[in-house]
Amino acid sequence: MLITQLAARGSGNRPHYHRDRAVRWVISIDTAGTASLLDRRTGDHRAGSLISVPYLVRAGQKPPPMLLVDTAEYVFGIAKDDSDKAHTTAQTRNDDYLALLQQWAESSSDPVARQVSEFFSDEGHLKLLNHLDDATEAELSVSDLVGVMIDGAWAHQRPSAIAFWVQVARARKSSGAEGLCLSCGTAGPLLKTIPDMVKGRLIPVGVDSHGRPKQGRDAALVSINTAAQGRMGAVQLVNTPVCEDCGATVMTALNDLLADPDQRRRGEDTVFTWWLRVPADTSWMDLDTPNREAVEKLLRQPHIGRPRPAGNQHDSEADEQDELDSANQFYALTLSANQSRVIVRDWIDVPVRRIKQRLADWFRDHQSTQPWEDGLHYVPLWAMVQASGRWDRHRKRYVAGSAAHGIEKDLLRCALHGGAPPPHLMAGLLHRIRNDHHVDLARVATLRLCVNRPPYRHSPEKETIMPGLDETATDPAYVWGRMFAVLETIQRTAIPDINTTIRDRYFTVAMTQPATTMRRLRSNANSHLKKLTGKDSTKPAGIALDRKLVQLTALLDRADGMPEHLDNLGQTQFIFGYDHQRAADLAAMREARSDKENAAAALTC
Known part of the structure; x- marks a missing residue:
């Protein structure tokens, strides 16, 4: 299942309950106790560069603080506005932040923990805030993340801080019940909710009226907030029992996959990501910039998902790759977002050999010649999507936003599952061509795919349309x-x-x-x-x-x-x-x- 395979992929070296976040400001304290506020903004990172920091999803009337790295509202007590309510809320959150630092110092013999706690108890952060110059004060926003450094080292990366934060996070997220984890199958404490969410920027949510990508919200992979959503009225993770290790590892692995441009494909309102059980090269998964040499190597690989013909001999390298593909497993996930919930659009769990065969069939079924260059050509999926739109004969390009609705998801599914394109695709393309008289490689390749994979054909034996000139054809x-x-x-x-x-x-x-x-x-x-x-x-x-x-x-x-x-x-x-x-x-x-x-x-x- 999906959660099991994500957990098995692992979360690398990142501790549980941590996330990469952009930290803008640093309270830097030296050996003499002198503090200064440093701005980490650079030309490439306007909000500060990313760093792994303590993190938990928080919600409710009184969201609790993070350890050491949190917003300026928690760290300095800066109010969101001038209202009495905002000032009271900011003061309460700052008090909670200081109390958490005090708990860390009391639970550890780490001298850095005591130094940090004493600095804040003596109101060193407020003194620092009161002595800011006008330019820095104007730049400091209530939502900016602020961290703490002691002698040039991040305080939250101390072993004592990591261990303490794990205890705090476990207490906040634990359901208090024990049982069998649905993912790893071990008995032990179970989570109340998934400890992290998919970052909002990682799942596309469409574009605005100007064609610019919209900014999505953080979204939960498993979210059952009300009795109407859960089975038999159960809420949270009662029907999806997950242990602490699996819950933390799953979300870290998923966020890492979605953030890796070599392991994902972003659409207009969906994102597709993949991985292998045994890590290996997956450059053959590139559907948007297909390299002719890589595709032809894939097409030449013998017996991808097919039985070996009797008496047929192959070189040892090809046989070895064939055995590796047979033993390895391919996993892929297509996600979209609805408000703050993740929608799983597709889940693939097949041997690597089978997905390679499907992709080989995809390229073989649409490869075509073109007038301006010799040889067979393989068309990027995005180009096929654009080809379903209107052609602007004056600008010599397809009109943005005119592609057939939903065609990107349909073609991606066609490539990954080996099925037929939607029945309306051929009719829609022909309508476009009759109107604008434009015939190019992308349109011809898409039409060839439609003919080679008609929706009514169920037999594995099919008559393939030639990719180039057939001088014997009498149709x-x-x-x-x-x-x-x-x-x-x-x-x-x-x-x-x-x-x-x-x-x-x-x-x-x-x-x-x-x-x-x-x-x-x-x-x-x-x-x-x-x-x-x-x-x-x-x-x-x-x-x-x-x-x-x-x-x-x-x-x-x-x-x-x-x-x-x-x-x-x-x-x-x-x-x-x-x-x-x-x-x-x-x-x-x-x-x-x-x-x-x-x-x-x-x-x-």
Whole structure:
């Protein structure tokens, strides 16, 4: 289960009940007892750099203090405003903070604990506050975190402080009951509530009207506050018994994962994170910047999730990796937030071999050629998401915020679980293309994924659409797409400075009514070919293009010919044919140019 695997991952070297927080101010006390207030703000860290400090989730009417590192309201007694209530609250919180320091000093023989307690008991913090210059006083905010240093060392990092804080935290969070931990299976004291929350900045909660990310709240992984939420009216962790070690370790591990850019993928309102039972390289999980070499290595890895063919031999390195993947386990979690609660959108627990097979299938099912560069290309998931939106032909980019709603989550799930894209994706993409006539790698790859994984297909045996030009394909819609690309080339060759091409004028109707459009464009092409073949300079090109049209026409069935109308699948095949033919023609041009340059270079040598 999720909590068990997060607890098993561990929390590194961080003590229980600690969290990385930005500490802005430091009360620095030297050996002579002289104190000064230091500002830790830097150009890169406006609120101070992160440091592991004592932390517990606190709530209620009288939230208790943290040990040594807390807000200026607790440390100095600074009120939030000038009201009597605010001043009374600040004084109460400062008294609680001082009492906690006194308890630390009384429970320990650590001289630093006594020194800190005596400093605050003698009102050293108030004297320090009263002698601040105007600039520092203006900068000091009631919500800023303040820590304490003795002779240049953090007081809260003393072994006595860590041990004391664990005792305090245990007393605050313990349910007072003993039982069997649901995570580790051991008997002992159980927690009342999870001691930490997921940091608000780690789970996206969407964007505002200006397209800027919203700031979320800290959110609880397990939160049962009322009887209506719990099973049989039980609240808090009664139905999710967790021991202290597991509760602290789970949240530390989860926050560490969500904060690691190499172990997470942030969406608009969700975050996806992953880890392995036995830590290993997971660069193959990069869906947003797929590296061709890494993807092809993944595609070449034998037997990912498949039985080994009889008599097939493989090198020892591949076999060794295959065995490691079979023995290792992959875990992944997709989270979103609703106010102060975490929502688990997806949980994956599969062998590494299986997730690698799913990702290999993902790349294999959408890989495509493109006109501007040779070879097969793998499209970032974010680019597929954008491709479902509107194309701005003037700015030459997709309109921000116009992508299909929820498509990012759908495609991510498709990649991770190996299922089909949502049925509306193909129809939506075709609608966009008919409106803006824009065909690029991302749209072609997404359409290829839709065709290779139709929602109605349940058989593991499937007919894969070729990623590049298929010169033997006789599907009328595919052939018509190829013909349209050739007809466009004929027009451009005959009229090099043309402003409006047949793609601009006829692409939409060509996608839906091929027979009528073909007759009209074929008639126009005859005049262009006559013009080309009538000049010595363009005659070879005219003959080659005419021959290409004849060859493509021969692929059509004589009886059925070109259909009058195309459905969604037919329109998709048309786009494939058009894009593949363009890519093949430009690749041939690049090859011919390269051969010519190489021949010229050889003559000069």
